[in-house]
Amino acid sequence: MTAKLSLALFIVVATTLIAAIATGEAIAPNETEHRAYEARLAARNESDQSTARHALESRFGFSASYDELAKDARDAASLRVQSRVVPGFLLASERRGLLAALSKYDELAERRALLLEHFKSENALLRNSMRYFPSAAAAALKRSHDLDLTSQLVELRHLTLSMALEDDGRAKQSQAALIVVLREATAGELPNDQKTAVEGMLAHAAAIGVHKTETDRLLRELLALPFEPARAHIEDAYEAGFARAQRQTHQLGRFISALAVLLLALASHAWLRLRRAAVGLRCANERLEEAVAARTSELESEMQRRAQVEVELRQAQKLEAVGQLASGIAHEINTPIQYVGDSLYFLREAFKDVMHLAEVGAAASADVDLELLKAEVPEAFERTADGIKQVASIVKAMKTFAHNSLDKMPLDLNAAIHNTLTVARNEYKYVADVTTDLGPVPEVICNAGGIRQVLLNLVVNAAHAIADVVAGSNARGSIRIASTLHEQVVRISVADTGGGIPEAIRERIFEPFFTTKEPGRGSGQGLAICQSLIKQHGGKLWFETEIGAGTTFFVELPINADSRNVERPEAA
Amino acid sequence: MILDLARGRMVRVLGWLLLGLSGAACGGEERKEPEPVPMTSTHEQVGPIAPIEPARGLDAGRVALGKQLFSDARLSGDGKLSCASCHDLSRAGADSVPFSVGMKGDALGVNTPTVFNASLNFRQFWDGRAGSLEEQAEGPLLNPHEMGSTWLKVLTCIKQDPRLTAAFTKSYPDGVSVANVKDAIATFERSLVTLDAPFDRFLAGDQAAIDPQAKRGYELFTSYGCSACHQGRGVGGNMFQKLGVMADYFKDRGRDTPADQGRFNVTHDETDRHVFKVPSLRNIARTAPYLHDGSVATLEEAIRVMARYQLGRDLEPQDVTALSAFLKTLTGKYEGRSL
Numbered sequence: 068m069t070a071k072l073s074l075a076l077f078i079v080v081a082t083t084l085i086a087a088i089a090t091g092e093a094i095a096p097n098e099t100e101h102r103a104y105e106a107r108l109a110a111r112n113e114s115d116q117s118t119a120r121h122a123l124e125s126r127f128g129f130s131a132s133y134d135e136l137a138k139d140a141r142d143a144a145s146l147r148v149q150s151r152v153v154p155g156f157l158l159a160s161e162r163r164g165l166l167a168a169l170s171k172y173d174e175l176a177e178r179r180a181l182l183l184e185h186f187k188s189e190n191a192l193l194r195n196s197m198r199y200f201p202s203a204a205a206a207a208l209k210r211s212h213d214l215d216l217t218s219q220l221v222e223l224r225h226l227t228l229s230m231a232l233e234d235d236g237r238a239k240q241s242q243a244a245l246i247v248v249l250r251e252a253t254a255g256e257l258p259n260d261q262k263t264a265v266e267g268m269l270a271h272a273a274a275i276g277v278h279k280t281e282t283d284r285l286l287r288e289l290l291a292l293p294f295e296p297a298r299a300h301i302e303d304a305y306e307a308g309f310a311r312a313q314r315q316t317h318q319l320g321r322f323i324s325a326l327a328v329l330l331l332a333l334a335s336h337a338w339l340r341l342r343r344a345a346v347g348l349r350c351a352n353e354r355l356e357e358a359v360a361a362r363t364s365e366l367e368s369e370m371q372r373r374a375q376v377e378v379e380l381r382q383a384q385k386l387e388a389v390g391q392l393a394s395g396i397a398h399e400i401n402t403p404i405q406y407v408g409d410s411l412y413f414l415r416e417a418f419k420d421v422m423h424l425a426e427v428g429a430a431a432s433a434d435v436d437l438e439l440l441k442a443e444v445p446e447a448f449e450r451t452a453d454g455i456k457q458v459a460s461i462v463k464a465m466k467t468f469a470h471n472s473l474d475k476m477p478l479d480l481n482a483a484i485h486n487t488l489t490v491a492r493n494e495y496k497y498v499a500d501v502t503t504d505l506g507p508v509p510e511v512i513c514n515a516g517g518i519r520q521v522l523l524n525l526v527v528n529a530a531h532a533i534a535d536v537v538a539g540s541n542a543r544g545s546i547r548i549a550s551t552l553h554e555q556v557v558r559i560s561v562a563d564t565g566g567g568i569p570e571a572i573r574e575r576i577f578e579p580f581f582t583t584k585e586p587g588r589g590s591g592q593g594l595a596i597c598q599s600l601i602k603q604h605g606g607k608l609w610f611e612t613e614i615g616a617g618t619t620f621f622v623e624l625p626i627n628a629d630s631r632n633v634e635r636p637e638a639a
Numbered sequence: 640m641i642l643d644l645a646r647g648r649m650v651r652v653l654g655w656l657l658l659g660l661s662g663a664a665c666g667g668e669e670r671k672e673p674e675p676v677p678m679t680s681t682h683e684q685v686g687p688i689a690p691i692e693p694a695r696g697l698d699a700g701r702v703a704l705g706k707q708l709f710s711d712a713r714l715s716g717d718g719k720l721s722c723a724s725c726h727d728l729s730r731a732g733a734d735s736v737p738f739s740v741g742m743k744g745d746a747l748g749v750n751t752p753t754v755f756n757a758s759l760n761f762r763q764f765w766d767g768r769a770g771s772l773e774e775q776a777e778g779p780l781l782n783p784h785e786m787g788s789t790w791l792k793v794l795t796c797i798k799q800d801p802r803l804t805a806a807f808t809k810s811y812p813d814g815v816s817v818a819n820v821k822d823a824i825a826t827f828e829r830s831l832v833t834l835d836a837p838f839d840r841f842l843a844g845d846q847a848a849i850d851p852q853a854k855r856g857y858e859l860f861t862s863y864g865c866s867a868c869h870q871g872r873g874v875g876g877n878m879f880q881k882l883g884v885m886a887d888y889f890k891d892r893g894r895d896t897p898a899d900q901g902r903f904n905v906t907h908d909e910t911d912r913h914v915f916k917v918p919s920l921r922n923i924a925r926t927a928p929y930l931h932d933g934s935v936a937t938l939e940e941a942i943r944v945m946a947r948y949q950l951g952r953d954l955e956p957q958d959v960t961a962l963s964a965f966l967k968t969l970t971g972k973y974e975g976r977s978l
Contacts, residue, residue: 134872
């Protein structure tokens with residue numbers, strides 16, 4: 068089996084399983100819900116029993132309060148609402164069937180509520196009259212002096228009480244008939260108090276007749292309401308739905324089990340594959356690690372090589388700068404060498420004269436101008452010494468400049484500026500006057516060669532910028548170099564009165580190989596390397612420029628260019 | 640779920656098994672089926688009157704909110720009437736006049752019943768047309784002759800009052816709503832039960848709580864049959880009865896108004912004509928005038944009227960005095976003060 072097929076099968080089985088479980092959740096009878104509903108139906112049943120019991124208790128005088136019956140009615144109403152909240156697992160048709168059965172039942176309950184209210188009223192009246200009837204009868208009998216009437220009243224009392232005990236219909240008929248007879252008999256001639264007493268007895272006897280019949284009719288109907296079949300109907304409807312849901316759930320359960328087994332098989336298969344793959348992966352991983360190690364060492368040596376190239380490049384640029392200066396320096400050296408030569412020639416001739424004098428004496432040698440020699444020779448010596456000193460200083464500056472060390476050492480920046488001006492003198496002396504405004508700055512720990520190279524680049528660039536402007540005229544520009552101390556940094560500015568840097572190229576002047584100079588006057592490496600060097604010292608290099616007014620380059624170096632602030636040399 | 644079900648079945652099967660076994664062991668003493676309680680088993684007879692118990696389990700926040708609404712006249716149509724205008728708690732929860740005067744200035748059809756112990760009534764209104772206090776609360780509020788308001792007006796009014804709105808939000812998760820307004824008022828009304836009436840103390844065993852005259856009145860109350868209807872905790876309020884059972888009350892009084900038809904107006908059943916909810920006699924001494932038509936000014940006269948039309952007898956003056964003394968012991972306390 069391919070991996071794709073196995074995965075597809077796994078997904079299909081898993082999805083079906085999830086769907087089956089979800090369906091199961093939906094159709095499975097929730098046990099809690101089921102129990103709650105059965106409890107509700109049982110509570111209804113109990114409420115029905117309780118209603119019947121309380122009605123009977125009221126009817127037969129065991130209870131003189133209707134509070135319990137009123138509570139039964141409240142409970143029945145609330146249970147009726149509750150039983151309509153049917154469990155969710157029933158299907159729509161089952162739900163309809165159950166609700167229809169409930170409606171039948173509710174009709175009965177409604178009928179019962181109505182009967183009950185009338186029963187309460189009738190029963191109260193019956194009990195009221197029943198309670199009073201014996202005394203009413205006694206009062207009437209006490210006032211009756213007529214034997215006939217008395218026996219009729221006794222008969223009425225008997226009929227009324229026996230009717231109240233057991234109503235076989237006949238007693239009621241005779242009682243009602245006797246009441247009619249007695250009413251007619253006592254309509255006229257009786258004394259007032261006797262009449263009232265008899266009327267009272269008759270009224271209550273009649274009331275018992277009416278309310279006994281009515282109370283019992285209501286109670287009989289109430290107790291005979293066919294709740295049982297209605298309840299059975301509800302239970303059947305509900306149980307059928309429950310059984311169906313249970314059956315389907317079990318079927319679904321079997322299906323889910325089968326799916327689960329299948330899923331397990333697929334998972335085992337996948338696991339085996341995975342394990343095989345894991346072994347392969349481990350091998351591949353080991354190989355990969357080796358390859359990575361090899362590549363890393365390659366990269367490391369490549370980086371070393373690049374660093375080396377960068378150092379070489381920087382050195383080359385320095386040599387390039389020095390090389391460009393070479394003709395100027397040669398000229399610088401040539402001038403003192405010429406007058407050293409002239410002076411030496413003069414001194415050789417003068418020495419001859421002096422020797423001649425020494426040999427023949429001063430008087431004899433009239434053509435030797437001793438006075439002249441006395442005046443000129445010391446001067447010649449002075450000039451020679453001066454020239455030699457000058458050459459020596461240039462050579463020293465050159466030597467200092469060509470020094471190629473990356474080590475950090477304390478550097479007197481003001482001295483370095485002077486040194487640079489010496490070396491670059493030929494570049495600017497025909498086009499610009501240099502002024503310096505060097506403040507008291509401390510020695511800076513730095514790569515001295517690098518910083519000198521930066522200064523030289525800036526001075527030479529300034530000179531070239533001015534030269535471009537003053538070319539073909541007698542005008543001269545000026546270069547102003549200043550050094551100041553700002554808290555923990557030394558700032559050096561090199562300002563020229565050149566043409567300024569056009570806006571279009573301002574962004575690009577620190578790019579390597581970018582140059583505006585004609586070939587042979589610069590490779591375009593200068594400012595890029597300057598930037599890199601200053602960054603290595605944790606410093607900044609930037610410029611301000613104005614077209615037609617000139618450019619000022621600023622270098623800022625921290626007094627102690629510690630490694631913490633130092634950016635690492637860039638690989639490229 | 641499925642496991643649940645299986646477990647449930649197993650538990651049930653086990654349960655039945657155990658039940659069967661223990662049943663067999665105990666000679667079938669224990670049976671699940673509720674046996675019908677035989678009548679003779681009720682050896683204690685239930686007396687007609689039971690004491691009132693304090694209302695329990697009411698949410699204090701909802702009671703307080705309902706109390707505010709109950710006396711808030713802004714809820715009515717013209718902003719002048721509140722529930723408390725007619726159900727004045729300082730006048731025993733009613734208003735001492737035969738008929739209250741509604742928003743339109745006309746007298747209403749029936750006497751205002753007290754709001755105290757209304758929660759004990761099995762239904763509300765004289766004709767029992769409301770099945771619950773919640774249902775009742777809406778009646779007078781929306782009736783154009785009574786408070787003449789609308790739900791829109793009531794809800795708007797409440798929502799414009801930040802304090803009321805906050806109280807609703809605190810007491811109900813869904814804040815201001817029609818159902819919650821009704822619930823708050825009904826909850827407050829459920830708290831309006833009067834406790835510790837002398838007669839309740841007497842029922843609890845304190846023989847000295849009522850005087851001999853009142854005791855005799857109570858005996859008459861039960862023996863004459865008053866307690867056939869006026870029974871239960873409310874001494875009434877749990878059934879309907881026709882006014883004029885033994886004599887025609889309305890013929891003797893003259894006139895027969897639509898309101899006099901009572902429950903008939905609700906059921907349109909001829910047997911319900913002139914049928915009213917039997918009112919509670921709790922605090923009856925404090926809620927004159929009497930009857931649904933407010934036509935009887937004194938308690939003694941009410942006793943005589945009831946005896947004549949409901950019991951079919953005329954009472955001796957000393958009986959009236961005794962009954963009246965008994966009825967006065969039904970005056971209970973609200974918030975510790977006798978009504």
